[in-house]
Amino acid sequence: MAVTARPKLDAQRLRADFAYLEELVNGKSVAFLDSAASTQKPRQVLDAMREFYEHSYANVHRGVYRLAERATEGYEGAREKVRAFVNAPAAREVVFTRSATEALNLVAYAWGLDNLGPGDVVVITELEHHSNFVPWQFVANRTGASFKHIPIDDQGELQLDALDEIAASGHVKVVANNLVSNSLGTINPVEKLSAWAHEQGAIMVVDAAQAAPHREIDVQALGCDFLAISSHKLCGPSGAGALWGRPELLEQMSPFNLGGEMIRSVALDRTSWNELPYKFEAGTPAIAEAYGFGVAIDYLSEIGLDAIEAHEHELTRYALGKLSELEWIRLFGPPAERRAGIVSFDVEGVHPHDVAQILDWEGVAVRAGHHCTQPLMARLGVTATTRASFYLYTIPEEIDRLVDGLHKVKKNLG
Amino acid sequence: MSEFDQLYREVILDHYKNPRGHGLLDAPDGVAEGQNPLCGDEVTVSVRFDGDLIADVGFEGRGCAISQAATSMLTEIVVGRNADEIARMPKEELLEEIGIPLSPVRLKCAILGLGVLKVALHKSKGTPLPDEWTQGDDLTIA
Numbered sequence: 001m002a003v004t005a006r007p008k009l010d011a012q013r014l015r016a017d018f019a020y021l022e023e024l025v026n027g028k029s030v031a032f033l034d035s036a037a038s039t040q041k042p043r044q045v046l047d048a049m050r051e052f053y054e055h056s057y058a059n060v061h062r063g064v065y066r067l068a069e070r071a072t073e074g075y076e077g078a079r080e081k082v083r084a085f086v087n088a089p090a091a092r093e094v095v096f097t098r099s100a101t102e103a104l105n106l107v108a109y110a111w112g113l114d115n116l117g118p119g120d121v122v123v124i125t126e127l128e129h130h131s132n133f134v135p136w137q138f139v140a141n142r143t144g145a146s147f148k149h150i151p152i153d154d155q156g157e158l159q160l161d162a163l164d165e166i167a168a169s170g171h172v173k174v175v176a177n178n179l180v181s182n183s184l185g186t187i188n189p190v191e192k193l194s195a196w197a198h199e200q201g202a203i204m205v206v207d208a209a210q211a212a213p214h215r216e217i218d219v220q221a222l223g224c225d226f227l228a229i230s231s232h233k234l235c236g237p238s239g240a241g242a243l244w245g246r247p248e249l250l251e252q253m254s255p256f257n258l259g260g261e262m263i264r265s266v267a268l269d270r271t272s273w274n275e276l277p278y279k280f281e282a283g284t285p286a287i288a289e290a291y292g293f294g295v296a297i298d299y300l301s302e303i304g305l306d307a308i309e310a311h312e313h314e315l316t317r318y319a320l321g322k323l324s325e326l327e328w329i330r331l332f333g334p335p336a337e338r339r340a341g342i343v344s345f346d347v348e349g350v351h352p353h354d355v356a357q358i359l360d361w362e363g364v365a366v367r368a369g370h371h372c373t374q375p376l377m378a379r380l381g382v383t384a385t386t387r388a389s390f391y392l393y394t395i396p397e398e399i400d401r402l403v404d405g406l407h408k409v410k411k412n413l414g
Numbered sequence: 415m416s417e418f419d420q421l422y423r424e425v426i427l428d429h430y431k432n433p434r435g436h437g438l439l440d441a442p443d444g445v446a447e448g449q450n451p452l453c454g455d456e457v458t459v460s461v462r463f464d465g466d467l468i469a470d471v472g473f474e475g476r477g478c479a480i481s482q483a484a485t486s487m488l489t490e491i492v493v494g495r496n497a498d499e500i501a502r503m504p505k506e507e508l509l510e511e512i513g514i515p516l517s518p519v520r521l522k523c524a525i526l527g528l529g530v531l532k533v534a535l536h537k538s539k540g541t542p543l544p545d546e547w548t549q550g551d552d553l554t555i556a
Contacts, residue, residue: 062452062519069517076518092545251548265449265456274451275546 009307015393017042031364031398036182036210036342036371036389038232041296045235048295049288060287061261061278075287078294079277082242085297086208086227087218093250095243095277096290100209101131103228103243104176106280107205108135110253111226112174118144121170123202125150125158126379127181127188130372132207132228136176146170150177152379156184156333163196172200179211179222183371183387184333185316185342187211194223203249209233209241213391214312214340216305219244231289236296240289243280250276257282300392308392312341315390319343319399326403328410332380341390344371347406350413352386358412362405364398421514422479430479435489439472444538448530448547450522455481459530461538468492468500471531478523480516485527487511492531501532501541 015021018040021029032040056070063069076091083091097103112135116122122140124133126149140147148166151159158177166172175197179190190206197204203225208217213234219227226245232238255262255273259282264272273279300308317336320343323329328348333339347355352368359366367387370377377383388402438445442460449456455477462470471489475482488508492500505525509516516524535541 064517064519069519072518090545247545261451264451265454272449275548278451 009303009311009392011311011393011395014042014303015395017044018393019043021393025363028363028401031401033388033390033394033398033402034365034367035213035391035394036185036233036387037367038238039213039235039391040393041237042235042299044299045237045292045295049237049292052288052291057288059284071287074291074294075285078290078297081294081297082229082244085212085217085301086229086242086244087220088244089220090247092276093244093247095245095250095280096285097228097241097243097280098239098286099241100207100228100230100233101241103226103241104132104205104207105135106243106256107226107228107245108139110256110280111203111249112136112139113143114254116140116143116145116173119170120145120173121148121166122146122174122176123148123150123166123172123197124176125178125188126152126375127156127158127184127186128176128178128373128375129182129207129209130374131209132176132178132205133375136174145173149375152186152376155335156181156186156376156380157338158186158188158193160189160192160196167200172197172202174205175200175202176205176207178207178209179217180208180214180340180342181333181373181376182210182342183373183376183385184344185339185389186334187215187338187340190222190224194225198223210340210342213300213308214305215309225249231293231296234296235299236293237286237289239286240293242293247276250280255279255282259283261285303392309340311392312390312394313337315394315396315399316341316343318396319388319390319402322399322403323406326406326410328414329406332385341394342387343389344385344387346382346385347409348414350409352384354413355386355406355409358409359402359405362401362408364402364405366402423514426479426483426512426514429483429486433473433482433486435471435473435486435493437472438474439470442472444534446530446534446537448526448533450477450481450526452519452522453478455523455526457481457485457527457530459485459527459534461531461534463497463538466497466539468495468497473527473530475527477526480512480520481523481526484508484512484524485530488527488531497535497539498541501535501539503528 058067058071060072060075194204206224206227209230212229231240262282330346332344356368439460445460447458457475
């Protein structure tokens with residue numbers, strides 16, 4: 001790997017932005033190692049949202065009065081920020097949704113139901129989060145298309161040599177994959193899969209919910225057709241997500257939700273759809289949340305996604321080094337250089353829920369469970385794992401506290 | 415100048431009260447209708463050609479003063495000009511003519527007629543559609 005000078009992230013300084021760290025239990029702040037599930041929110045985002053609600057709030061788009069204009073400016077300004085964040089060519093290609101899950105459902109329903117049928121193949125991976133798995137399984141089942149998966153190897157990396165067999169099984173129409181696995185942190189070769197998908201005449205659908213907080217996203221470089229992200233995973237509020245799609249596909253698609261805002265005109269016998277992106281934004285959107293999403297993007301951009309990536313990489317290397325010294329820990333996932341700040345593991349002889357419970361008493365917050373990836377758990381031969389995940393406010397001392405806590409787990413239950 | 419006078423300039427009020435090009439043409443070469451989804455303003459535009467030149471334009475509509483006045487002003491701008499040129503005409507040219515400060519919502523009112531005219535040109539001459547009018551799909555309940 002080439003050595004490049006990267007701006008260094010000062011986690012200690014950034015920690016002042018997060019109020020949860022001010023709350024001390026037994027003299028210590030919580031070691032929050034569950035950012036992959038949802039990140040904490042900096043004051044900058046919370047203050048901006050409060051200010052927005054207090055001084056710029058009204059429903060968007062239709063009002064001609066000043067408050068409505070300010071609200072619309074805030075909402076549409078956030079759309080432009082999301083556009084720039086994923087390097088999309090135009091803001092009209094960015095649809096605000098409730099979540100990355102809703103964005104993926106939008107594609108599965110609005111594209112899948114009209115474009116799939118018997119003989120077609122929908123391809124997902126063994127690494128998918130249920131949000132990019134279950135909608136496709138459902139729509140494949142509805143339309144008579146077959147549902148195939150790209151398997152992973154023992155390290156949790158995609159086995160691309162399976163692609164030929166999948167291609168031979170029918171007409172591949174959809175390839176759906178996450179850019180970063182939420183369970184293992186695996187960084188997936190989405191560019192390669194996009195190229196393969198297009199060779200097959202398929203669309204490439206990317207779940208970037210777990211990737212967007214950690215690395216720069218460029219829909220044009222990825223070569224994908226749809227990409228979903230989520231606000232709450234990148235320091236923004238929950239209730240807001242976004243879908244980027246190629247405009248020629250979005251234009252062909254039927255709407256997903258129907259109602260107000262998504263129409264051009266309505267009569268008793270005829271309704272026509274609004275232009276992009278409003279065709280897909282029925283109902284009053286999460287206005288302040290979309291605005292907060294934009295502020296969170298500003299917050300991350302100011303720190304620098306490359307600095308965040310480097311910081312997480314350092315923490316991941318540190319954690320993997322420490323944990324691999326414990327022979328009673330089984331680590332899952334690829335080596336540090338091919339993963340984001342996520343470490344999944346198993347403590348020999350102790351169920352992950354018990355691990356998480358004991359760690360909580362030590363003020364260490366981790367996730368225990370299947371992480372919405374049950375097919376992956378089955379492949380790994382476990383029902384659940386313990387997962388520690390890191391973000392820009394994580395410091396190495398918190399990983400030390402995790403390791404100390406695991407020693408207690410082992411001593412008491414192992 | 416008061417805010418009222420800035421927005422509802424005399425020329426806007428004049429076009430609103432005495433619209434030019436009002437009424438649909440007999441035997442038009444192209445017709446299109448469109449709505450502003452934000453407020454329900456409606457405009458139907460008909461156009462007749464002399465070769466590739468726009469010979470005449472007539473419109474009907476219902477809506478706010480800005481949308482109807484802007485469409486009226488548009489009919490004066492486009493007559494005698496090449497269809498392809500108008501299809502590619504940036505909205506700024508019309509906005510300059512209108513010459514009033516417009517918020518994003520009112521901007522949509524002001525350019526409704528231009529968008530609908532471009533759809534009519536597209537239907538009759540095959541000129542390109544503006545992005546916001548490419549959404550052809552709709553639902554008709556039989």
